[in-house]
Amino acid sequence: xxxxxxxxxxxxxxxxxxxxxxxxxxxxxxxxxxxxxxxxxxxxxxxxxxxxxxxxxxxxxxxxxxxxxxxxxxxxxxxxxxxxxxxxxxxxxxxxxxxxxxxxxxxxxxxxxxxxxxxxxxxxxxxxxxxxxxxxxxxxxxxxxxxxxxxxxxxxxxxxxxxxxxxxxxxxxxxxxxxxxxxxxxxxxxxxxxxxxxxxxxxxxxxxxxxxxxxxxxxxxxxxxxxxxxxxxxxxxxxxxxxxxxxxxxxxxxxxxxxxxxxxxxxxxxxxxxxxxxxxxxxxxxxxxxxxxxxxxxxxxxxxxxxxxxxxxxxxxxxxxxxxxxxxxxxxxxxxxxxxxxxxxxxxxxxxxxxxxxxxxxxxxxxxxxxxxxxxxxxxxxxxxxxxxxxxxxxxx
Ligand code: PLP
Numbered sequence: 001x002x003x004x005x006x007x008x009x010x011x012x013x014x015x016x017x018x019x020x021x022x023x024x025x026x027x028x029x030x031x032x033x034x035x036x037x038x039x040x041x042x043x044x045x046x047x048x049x050x051x052x053x054x055x056x057x058x059x060x061x062x063x064x065x066x067x068x069x070x071x072x073x074x075x076x077x078x079x080x081x082x083x084x085x086x087x088x089x090x091x092x093x094x095x096x097x098x099x100x101x102x103x104x105x106x107x108x109x110x111x112x113x114x115x116x117x118x119x120x121x122x123x124x125x126x127x128x129x130x131x132x133x134x135x136x137x138x139x140x141x142x143x144x145x146x147x148x149x150x151x152x153x154x155x156x157x158x159x160x161x162x163x164x165x166x167x168x169x170x171x172x173x174x175x176x177x178x179x180x181x182x183x184x185x186x187x188x189x190x191x192x193x194x195x196x197x198x199x200x201x202x203x204x205x206x207x208x209x210x211x212x213x214x215x216x217x218x219x220x221x222x223x224x225x226x227x228x229x230x231x232x233x234x235x236x237x238x239x240x241x242x243x244x245x246x247x248x249x250x251x252x253x254x255x256x257x258x259x260x261x262x263x264x265x266x267x268x269x270x271x272x273x274x275x276x277x278x279x280x281x282x283x284x285x286x287x288x289x290x291x292x293x294x295x296x297x298x299x300x301x302x303x304x305x306x307x308x309x310x311x312x313x314x315x316x317x318x319x320x321x322x323x324x325x326x327x328x329x330x331x332x333x334x335x336x337x338x339x340x341x342x343x344x345x346x347x348x349x350x351x352x353x354x355x356x357x358x359x360x361x362x363x364x365x366x367x368x369x370x371x372x373x374x375x376x377x378x379x380x381x382x383x384x385x386x387x388x389x390x391x392x393x394x395x396x397x
Contacts, residue, residue: 010129014364018348022358033385034358035373038174038322040239044276045287048238051279052272060275066268067259068095068247075281076232076247082285083207084216088249094258095277097269099205099233099246100126102258105266106201106229106248107134107166109257115165120151121366122324124174124203128366136165140366145315145326149176153187160191166199167192169217172206175365175372176324177299177317182215189221199254201229205246208237208288210319211296218249226251236320237288238280245269245277295321298375298382305386311393312371321376324362328369336395344368354395355388 015036022032055061067073073093081087096102107117107130116139117131128138141159143149156167169188171180180188192200202217218228233246248258262268303323306312312325330341339350344361348371352358362370375382 006133006135009132013125015125015360018352018358018360021349021352025352025356030356032352032356032358033377033381033388035375035377035381035385036358036360037376038236038320038374039241039376040236040291040321041376041378042239042291044239044243045280045283047283048240048276048280052243052276055272055275060271062271064268064271064274066263067255068093068269069271069274069278072245072274072278072281073247075278076249079281080216080249084219086216086219086222089252091252092255093247093249094255094262095245095247095269095274096262096266097244097246098235099203099231100130101244101262101266102231102233102246102248103127103130103201103203104134105258105261106231106250106254107131107136108261108265110199110254111136111165114163116161116163117166117168118156118159118164118198119168119366120149120170122149122173122176122362122370123168123366124170125364127168127170137163139164142367143176145313148315149173149178149324150180150184151188153191156188156191160195160198162197164195164198166201168201168203170203170205171217172210172214172319174206174320175322175360175362175370176315177320177322179210179212179214179318180217181212182220185215185217185220189217189224192221192224192227196227199227199229200224201231203231205231205233206236206320207232209292209295209321211292211299212318214319229254234277234280237291238277240273240277240280243270243273243276245273295375298377298379299323301379302373302375302382302386305390306373309390309393311396312389321374323373323375324365324367324370325373326369327362327371330393330396333396335392336397341396344371347371351389351392355392357385357388357392 229250314325
């Protein structure tokens with residue numbers, strides 16, 4: 001088969017590459033610690049699992065409404081009211097098999113060939129590829145630790161062109177952990193108000209893992225609701241990555257275009273998973289704050305250990321469960337085993353081979369010169385990883 005040029009443009013995820021190398025080393029008996037994957041390390045709450053069992057026993061094992069069950073969309077609307085201060089209408093909500101599919105459906109439904117999507121780097125690895133597969137053109141806006149890895153209004157103003165169709169933001173961010181404040185969003189909204197051809201897609205999947213006050217873009221700029229798509233889901237907050245439930249909240253015209261894609265092409269979400277997600281949103285929410293506190297402690301422990309290496313430079317990370325330190329101080333140096341480190345990919349590869357710790361190079365997120373660590377791992381794993389990374393850094397001359 002000849003591959004489509006769009007698929008040829010899609011890279012195998014760097015996360016997958018490093019995981020494959022880690023697996024190969026494990027198979028030959030190496031003791032490998034992986035800090036590469038972004039999923040909570042606690043189980044789905046028992047009442048959520050029970051709700052799924054009950055739904056299956058009730059016979060809810062058939063197709064649901066393609067946009068999602070009314071029960072789940074009501075729960076999403078209630079949750080949004082409770083946490084963000086606005087209540088979307090049911091027709092503005094479309095449930096999909098994870099936030100990733102929401103992003104795909106939205107771009108597939110709205111991009112014409114060559115339409116541009118502004119993507120802020122460091123970005124979640126899938127963003128540019130989803131845009132490419134949907135026929136659009138990803139336009140990457142680089143940011144640095146100096147601006148907290150957030151784009152500035154001036155940067156946004158300068159980037160908007162006649163072909164710009166969307167601005168895609170992620171707050172809290174994977175991989176940088178940056179969170180846009182109310183003031184940040186308000187300033188960006190001022191720019192967007194005079195560029196009505198640009199839609200604003202905000203991926204808020206890490207909403208509940210924020211160590212500073214979280215603000216939903218739609219709450220800050222309700223007058224832009226007609227141009228805004230909020231993306232969220234249960235994967236990260238409720239430890240439900242495998243249940244595959246995410247949703248988009250956007251104007252009805254957009255929701256119905258996304259529904260057309262979902263009904264004909266990507267399909268609706270699992271009935272049983274939808275019942276489980278509704279139970280998560282309607283049930284005890286106290287666990288969310290407890291989990292966030294727990295993640296914050298792990299962040300602090302790991303960031304302190306990384307900064308103490310004198311090689312990794314960890315900027316603050318206000319949310320999600322990742323650290324994104326710079327590793328440029330290692331470049332041009334050689335490890336005790338004689339391996340030279342010239343870039344972030346070398347850093348990860350040699351660290352994995354010499355010390356058995358798997359991280360992801362920053363280039364996977366459009367930002368070379370950094371590495372990403374997930375701290376959604378046990379404290380024991382984090383301690384051991386930090387010890388090995390310190391040993392690795394100390395061995396460089
Ligand atoms: N958005 C971001 C920023 C993510 O980090 C991830 C998963 O890593 C997703 C979306 C995917 O979420 P889901 O599992 O709901 O598809």
